[in-house]
Amino acid sequence: MALRxxxxxHEKIILAGAVVRNGDNRAEIFIENEVPVMRxxxxxxxxxxxxxxxxxxxALQLLYVDPARAEEHRAAVAALIDDVQQAAPSCRGLLAGIxxxxxxxxxxxxxxxxxxxxxxxxxxxxxxxxx
Amino acid sequence: MALGDITLSGGMRNTLxxxxxxxxxxxxxxxxxxxxxxxxxxxDDPSAYFAAQNHLSRASDLAAxxxxxxxxxxxxxxxxxxxxxxxxxxxxxxxxxASARSGDATERAALAAQFDELMNQIDNLAGDANYRGTxxxxxxxxxVEFNEDGTSTLTITGFDASxxxxxxxxxxxxxxxxxxxxxxxxxxxxALTTLRSESETLSSNLGVVTTRQExxxxxxxxxxxxxxxxxxxxxxxxxxxxxxxxxxQQLGIVALSLSAxxxxxxxxxx
Numbered sequence: 001m002a003l004r005x006x007x008x009x010h011e012k013i014i015l016a017g018a019v020v021r022n023g024d025n026r027a028e029i030f031i032e033n034e035v036p037v038m039r040x041x042x043x044x045x046x047x048x049x050x051x052x053x054x055x056x057x058x059a060l061q062l063l064y065v066d067p068a069r070a071e072e073h074r075a076a077v078a079a080l081i082d083d084v085q086q087a088a089p090s091c092r093g094l095l096a097g098i099x100x101x102x103x104x105x106x107x108x109x110x111x112x113x114x115x116x117x118x119x120x121x122x123x124x125x126x127x128x129x130x131x
Numbered sequence: 132m133a134l135g136d137i138t139l140s141g142g143m144r145n146t147l148x149x150x151x152x153x154x155x156x157x158x159x160x161x162x163x164x165x166x167x168x169x170x171x172x173x174x175d176d177p178s179a180y181f182a183a184q185n186h187l188s189r190a191s192d193l194a195a196x197x198x199x200x201x202x203x204x205x206x207x208x209x210x211x212x213x214x215x216x217x218x219x220x221x222x223x224x225x226x227x228x229a230s231a232r233s234g235d236a237t238e239r240a241a242l243a244a245q246f247d248e249l250m251n252q253i254d255n256l257a258g259d260a261n262y263r264g265t266x267x268x269x270x271x272x273x274x275v276e277f278n279e280d281g282t283s284t285l286t287i288t289g290f291d292a293s294x295x296x297x298x299x300x301x302x303x304x305x306x307x308x309x310x311x312x313x314x315x316x317x318x319x320x321x322a323l324t325t326l327r328s329e330s331e332t333l334s335s336n337l338g339v340v341t342t343r344q345e346x347x348x349x350x351x352x353x354x355x356x357x358x359x360x361x362x363x364x365x366x367x368x369x370x371x372x373x374x375x376x377x378x379x380q381q382l383g384i385v386a387l388s389l390s391a392x393x394x395x396x397x398x399x400x401x
Contacts, residue, residue, distance in 0.1 A: 017397065045398070046390060046393035046401075049390070052373060058389060061393075062396060065396065066396045080389075084373070086376075088369040090364030121373060128371050
């Protein structure tokens, strides 16, 4: 089944390795085959990446949109996950889920879990800045 | 409607709905707990993990003991209620004896027959005062185990609370003479003394078991807290670790090459 996307004016998406920008009007597009798709709202800009879990998200994004260098990105994901696991063992469950999804090629699910991870990271870091 | 069909009334449906809500809530809580642990397996931190496991298994052993203490309390309460009932029957019997003194021979014989019937009822009551098969009013003993290996115990000794066990003889000579009635009254008074002293012992034992039950409940809570302290995540510590990691990564090869690749990729257009 085709994937239906409705785009707001000027919204950018990544579609099979291309960055596509919508014009002045709302648009509806159908993607007939299975290719990597990311909406602007799901994309974390490389400039906005600061924390360890945001780096995991960035590495997963690269793995998703840049399959040509998948091996390097995969190694980066593994190394970053390992770092966080050492620092915050309570995130182990989430991290294992992300690693599983990534290894099985379910990158969209991996990205989704990574968003939960970023929220959890924010919670942990708030504990420190509050006190 | 076929026999196998099940109809749910409105009330049952409501209950079912709220049960489903509760189970959804529990699943969410468990998910949080699942991610909130610092030590999840023996590999993470063997000594903390096994210490916590010890605490938890002791807590669950004690929880079983606590449940059986609750049962013991109920058994003793059943016996105590039986004693109260028997005391009131004996007082009725004393009333019969008192009326017999002023009655004629026919009345005395009738009262004597009633007295024997009351004694029967005492036997029935004493026989029925069992709880889960243990009847402290039928000379059964009840051993309550307080700790997990069963080395600290209390035995509640039962006694025979039937009319013969209490030493009450059947009415003699249809209570024709005052001496017959006096003999019955003396038996009844002796039985009352026995019952009161047994009842005191029973309630003192009941107090001991109740105290141990509370103590066990507190101990279980303490063990759970101890296990949690060993394995639960310390958010402050983890937050500090994450901040430290953030700083360390800024200079690390992985993070640097990651941002370089991101700049070369289409992500740089966002």
